[in-house]
Amino acid sequence: MRVTEGGVELEVPGEQTEGIEESVFYNPRQELNRDLTIATLRAFREREERAESYLDAMTASGVRGVRAAADGWDVTCCDLEEDAVDLARENLERNDLAAEARVEHRNVNALAHDEAFDVIDLDPYGSPMPFADAAFARCRDLVCVTATDTAPLCGAHFNSGIRSYSAVPQNTDYHAEMGVRTLLSALARSAARFDVGVDPIFTHATSHYVRTYLELDRKASAADAALEHLGYISHCEDCLYREAEHGLIADPLESCPECGGERVLVAGPLWLGPYRDREFVAAVREEIPDDFGTAKTGRELCNALEAELDRPTHYDQHKLCKNWGLPANAMDEFLADLRAAGHAASTAHYGGTTFKTDADVGEIREATEANLV
């Protein structure tokens, strides 16, 4: 099947039909992820002019590498599978980019230990953690990571989450955010082993995957500073109260200070710090051209990320209202009530009913319930 994406033309496997295994992976639903990758690479190069080399670590059809090469990056595509390597080469040739990129038929863990790149893009099946050490070992500037194993990340597949991420994720009403913070915690700890500090400059959780871009600072002091963003969240399953505490030694709540209940879940170590740099998000939005297939959604996502408060968890308005036995009202009105009561409040990028505030669950109810009729 022939597709055009971001101005390049690619031969990719067709829609997967049941019973017929396509040998090379291509997911048209990840176009937003790839469009934002290109916009992020552009914004990053504006900021860090020396960044030139890009490793498309799991290239499959070559789509990311072809798009990055068309944008002037010095590209290396890598894949373990011979069919993928052949297709990536064909797709580079189809776009007259064979001279701008090389294709390696290798295990990327070996390649990334052998050679240093400015930017490494990990886009594996499921957890990226088996590739994190190799990426942080020598990468100079930016590590881009996709994780599609959202059930382990958010605590829905509890033991798998613990095994993959060396943390305890819990299944809460802010499950996608739990996934983001579990992933960032594990990546920050992996980087710290190489005396590398990570700064997540752009992160989003979108339809069953988490994507993050980590700017690197190759210094022990930067690794120490990154680890200071780690900590624990205690969460009351009864009233949805939650509390975050920084530090690597857990000091969990034994009962809920709001309702006195004892069904308190403790998650961590999680990344509790910001997961995007507002100025950088604005720069990424500026780099999304009108002819990207997902331009509108990408820009809306940047707007939401820019406006979002830096709080460790978001609330779901419908879940809260259901808990209180009250009907939900319009989000704008709900947030206006919170602000009128003196609290900071914003929407969150996780969905139309999600929001962030510095008010706790009792204060949220007090500020909004008069208009929940």
Ligand SMILES: C[S@@+](CC[C@H](N)C(=O)[O-])C[C@H]1O[C@@H](n2cnc3c(N)ncnc32)[C@H](O)[C@@H]1O
């Ligand atoms: C999800 S696909 C990548 C999709 C692609 N980046 C895109 O945007 O369409 C994962 C790819 O990783 C490759 N892969 C898995 N383990 C690998 C390894 N250790 N080294 C290199 N490639 C690997 C697989 O062969 C597969 O093609």
Ligand SMILES: [Zn+2]
């Ligand atoms: Zn409670």
